[in-house]
Amino acid sequence: MAKQKPKNAFYAQSGGVTAVINASACGVLETARKYKHKIGKVYAGRNGIIGALTEDLIDTGKESAGAIKALRHTPSGAFGSCRYKLKSLEANKREYERLIEVFKAHDIGYFFYNGGGDSADTCLKISQLSETMGYPIQAIHIPKTVDNDLPITDNCPGFGSVAKYIAVSTREASFDVASMAKTSTKVFILEVMGRHAGWIAAAGGLASTQDTEIPIVILFPEVAFDQAKFLAKVDDNIKKYGYCTVVVSEGVKSPDGKFLADQGLKDAFGHAQLGGVAPVVAAIIKEGLNLKYHWGVADYLQRAARHIASKNDVEQAYAMGKAAVELAAKGHNSVMPTVVRVSSKPYKWKVGQAPLNKVANVEKMMPKDFITDDGFGITAKCREYLEPLIQGEDYPPYKNGMPQYVRLKNLAVKKKLSEFKL
Amino acid sequence: MAKQKPKNAFYAQSGGVTAVINASACGVLETARKYKHKIGKVYAGRNGIIGALTEDLIDTGKESAGAIKALRHTPSGAFGSCRYKLKSLEANKREYERLIEVFKAHDIGYFFYNGGGDSADTCLKISQLSETMGYPIQAIHIPKTVDNDLPITDNCPGFGSVAKYIAVSTREASFDVASMAKTSTKVFILEVMGRHAGWIAAAGGLASTQDTEIPIVILFPEVAFDQAKFLAKVDDNIKKYGYCTVVVSEGVKSPDGKFLADQGLKDAFGHAQLGGVAPVVAAIIKEGLNLKYHWGVADYLQRAARHIASKNDVEQAYAMGKAAVELAAKGHNSVMPTVVRVSSKPYKWKVGQAPLNKVANVEKMMPKDFITDDGFGITAKCREYLEPLIQGEDYPPYKNGMPQYVRLKNLAVKKKLSEFKL
Numbered sequence: 001m002a003k004q005k006p007k008n009a010f011y012a013q014s015g016g017v018t019a020v021i022n023a024s025a026c027g028v029l030e031t032a033r034k035y036k037h038k039i040g041k042v043y044a045g046r047n048g049i050i051g052a053l054t055e056d057l058i059d060t061g062k063e064s065a066g067a068i069k070a071l072r073h074t075p076s077g078a079f080g081s082c083r084y085k086l087k088s089l090e091a092n093k094r095e096y097e098r099l100i101e102v103f104k105a106h107d108i109g110y111f112f113y114n115g116g117g118d119s120a121d122t123c124l125k126i127s128q129l130s131e132t133m134g135y136p137i138q139a140i141h142i143p144k145t146v147d148n149d150l151p152i153t154d155n156c157p158g159f160g161s162v163a164k165y166i167a168v169s170t171r172e173a174s175f176d177v178a179s180m181a182k183t184s185t186k187v188f189i190l191e192v193m194g195r196h197a198g199w200i201a202a203a204g205g206l207a208s209t210q211d212t213e214i215p216i217v218i219l220f221p222e223v224a225f226d227q228a229k230f231l232a233k234v235d236d237n238i239k240k241y242g243y244c245t246v247v248v249s250e251g252v253k254s255p256d257g258k259f260l261a262d263q264g265l266k267d268a269f270g271h272a273q274l275g276g277v278a279p280v281v282a283a284i285i286k287e288g289l290n291l292k293y294h295w296g297v298a299d300y301l302q303r304a305a306r307h308i309a310s311k312n313d314v315e316q317a318y319a320m321g322k323a324a325v326e327l328a329a330k331g332h333n334s335v336m337p338t339v340v341r342v343s344s345k346p347y348k349w350k351v352g353q354a355p356l357n358k359v360a361n362v363e364k365m366m367p368k369d370f371i372t373d374d375g376f377g378i379t380a381k382c383r384e385y386l387e388p389l390i391q392g393e394d395y396p397p398y399k400n401g402m403p404q405y406v407r408l409k410n411l412a413v414k415k416k417l418s419e420f421k422l
Numbered sequence: 423m424a425k426q427k428p429k430n431a432f433y434a435q436s437g438g439v440t441a442v443i444n445a446s447a448c449g450v451l452e453t454a455r456k457y458k459h460k461i462g463k464v465y466a467g468r469n470g471i472i473g474a475l476t477e478d479l480i481d482t483g484k485e486s487a488g489a490i491k492a493l494r495h496t497p498s499g500a501f502g503s504c505r506y507k508l509k510s511l512e513a514n515k516r517e518y519e520r521l522i523e524v525f526k527a528h529d530i531g532y533f534f535y536n537g538g539g540d541s542a543d544t545c546l547k548i549s550q551l552s553e554t555m556g557y558p559i560q561a562i563h564i565p566k567t568v569d570n571d572l573p574i575t576d577n578c579p580g581f582g583s584v585a586k587y588i589a590v591s592t593r594e595a596s597f598d599v600a601s602m603a604k605t606s607t608k609v610f611i612l613e614v615m616g617r618h619a620g621w622i623a624a625a626g627g628l629a630s631t632q633d634t635e636i637p638i639v640i641l642f643p644e645v646a647f648d649q650a651k652f653l654a655k656v657d658d659n660i661k662k663y664g665y666c667t668v669v670v671s672e673g674v675k676s677p678d679g680k681f682l683a684d685q686g687l688k689d690a691f692g693h694a695q696l697g698g699v700a701p702v703v704a705a706i707i708k709e710g711l712n713l714k715y716h717w718g719v720a721d722y723l724q725r726a727a728r729h730i731a732s733k734n735d736v737e738q739a740y741a742m743g744k745a746a747v748e749l750a751a752k753g754h755n756s757v758m759p760t761v762v763r764v765s766s767k768p769y770k771w772k773v774g775q776a777p778l779n780k781v782a783n784v785e786k787m788m789p790k791d792f793i794t795d796d797g798f799g800i801t802a803k804c805r806e807y808l809e810p811l812i813q814g815e816d817y818p819p820y821k822n823g824m825p826q827y828v829r830l831k832n833l834a835v836k837k838k839l840s841e842f843k844l
Contacts, residue, residue: 050604212829
């Protein structure tokens with residue numbers, strides 16, 4: 001009997017990239033190379049799902065084993081990512097038909113999608129193509145998001161490294177402002193990502209420990225901003241410590257539900273300014289307490305900071321990619337590998353799995369008991385949850401003082417179909 | 423003959439702190455402990471020179487050898503710094519008289535001052551106290567500034583580490599935006615320090631190398647901002663690479679000589695906003711090219727980032743502290759140890775020295791031939807100068823995922839004098 005030719009796989013990166021999403025790609029590609037009897041070629045979508053729609057596929061088989069290995073320590077999305085959400089089958093059947101056309105043309109039977117909540121929804125829709133459109137495919141979602149807001153999995157790869165970056169940076173900047181406070185800056189404000197959930201802001205709280213106490217005020221998106229209470233808290237810290245650090249989530253809202261960052265800033269010509277929330281908080285402190293301040297906005301620096309990635313995060317990101325391929329090889333569909341916490345002290349975890357319909361479009365918020373009663377800090381329970389996620393260092397190799405991040409060849413697979421307009 | 427009791431020393435940190443100023447302190451304290459026949463106790467000024475004026479002295483002899491050693495990997499100013507410039511002897515004789523009173527009371531014969539250009543001026547004035555006020559003292563300046571603007575010394579301790587941080591962060595954020603550019607952010611803008619000299623901004627140029635080409639546009643304070651030319655340059659990069667990174671110095675000025683950051687921003691209530699320059703550049707790009715952008719402001723994060731310090735910088739910072747004590751022990755006064763570059767490839771350097779009257783109040787700007795003709799990049803000559811300064815990694819120890827920075831006991835020496843009003 002003739003042995004059946006193994007189906008090819010499609011892999012794509014979706015949404016905002018992270019310091020470790022390429023470690024997941026590394027896990028997918030290295031593991032797929034071990035399952036050649038089940039999985040043929042692995043094609044990566046150039047710029048995420050857009051690569052599938054436009055038949056812009058990258059032949060990962062053309063990359064050396066060394067280049068694939070280097071993905072593990074390279075931040076960003078090596079194949080390009082995108083912000084592009086597939087509509088429902090009813091709303092845009094044309095796109096699904098096109099995907100199937102591309103999958104058929106390139107004999108693709110596996111779909112690996114590396115992303116967050118929106119991407120899980122796309123992956124879920126793809127996983128249903130056997131039922132809805134009669135095209136047999138196994139779709140596996142690989143969790144990734146700095147926001148840590150996917151359900152079921154204990155945490156999301158990508159979050160641990162941004163948390164470590166924010167915790168370390170908050171500690172360092174706090175030491176700095178403490179040195180300057182006598183005659184100069186007394187308040188340092190750091191704006192961090194997290195429009196809906198305060199997980200990243202919470203990580204700022206890790207900067208302060210028993211042996212290195214730091215007065216940190218955290219502004220969570222989950223807690224409506226109370227200006228008077230905030231100023232009183234900062235003032236208390238100044239009186240007690242001589243300085244204060246504020247970690248503010250970009251998503252903090254006024255009691256009226258408006259983003260605090262959206263203060264209607266205008267320049268001298270009357271043009272609207274898209275500012276961050278840090279300068280707004282700085283102005284509130286200046287006006288309310290007349291203290292000298294400095295502010296920083298970490299922006300992409302925080303999620304790209306592979307140089308200070310968490311070792312646990314890198315290992316979990318890799319493990320999720322590896323597990324996705326193993327699940328596929330075992331015949332699974334519509335599933336996402338997860339991180340299951342076995343114990344916090346010592347930290348132990350294992351790989352689990354979750355059905356995609358329980359993951360898609362569900363947002364995991366910070367539990368109420370992770371935030372202190374005054375709304376400005378993290379509880380011991382939150383700390384117990386966060387601490388293991390930032391543990392361990394996993395430094396990239398350096399040459400001439402610079403981290404050696406890989407650029408892939410990203411050679412295109414020959415197109416077989418006519419053009420498709422997005 | 424009775425052996426003369428060795429004189430005590432005063433050490434203080436001045437101006438903005440850095441990731442490695444404590445490494446200089448470590449060099450001073452460890453070396454002084456080897457010269458007990460010449461140097462008695464080392465008293466540190468709490469909050470810089472203010473500690474001397476207010477007789478708020480810290481007995482560094484109460485710190486363990488382990489704590490002193492840990493200063494080498496601890497950012498910020500462990501004894502507190504200050505922004506406080508002594509006036510001239512004529513303008514404020516009272517302060518100099520007070521200093522001598524404190525020095526006499528605590529038998530201080532050595533004055534080590536760790537700072538930048540302004541501090542070198544203070545140190546010079548102290549070094550002249552034998553002549554001007556009849557009080558015998560040896561004053562040695564220890565170079566420190568992230569701005570790299572001290573003359574004679576090839577570079578300033580503190581700069582190499584901030585340069586490495588900016589180069590690494592620029593590379594990481596550029597990889598990020600490259601991944602997103604197809605459907606989302608196309609321009610990333612990073613604001614860096616350097617109000618007068620573009621050394622730190624120049625370091626952003628190191629992010630791009632032959633094997634990792636990145637389109638980077640640098641805005642130097644030395645080059646008047648030309649909006650049309652800037653937009654054309656960004657547009658060119660977008661066309662060629664699909665994305666662009668902008669590294670902008672906080673000190674960039676309009677052709678009329680005004681800081682670009684000072685755009686008369688007002689909030690909805692008409693209050694002036696002290697914004698950074700990054701959001702201003704972002705607005706210019708939005709309006710001129712209608713491209714999606716992200717911006718970051720590194721602020722204190724850059725100068726406190728001990729976690730990614732340059733090994734060469736740490737070694738030089740330590741060596742400057744060590745050399746200062748050795749110069750003092752040899753009887754020198756009114757001098758500053760310097761870094762002398764012996765060769766760039768391979769990088770070799772040695773310790774030199776400069777008379778303080780050649781250092782004080784002289785600002786070293788970027789040479790014209792370090793900036794490319796179009797004004798937006800660094801030349802090969804600049805790269806050859808900068809590259810050795812960021813070389814080598816010198817990671818701090820970690821515990822539970824966090825760098826272990828030391829907090830000293832900072833025990834006060836018993837006061838002997840009456841209070842002094844600043």
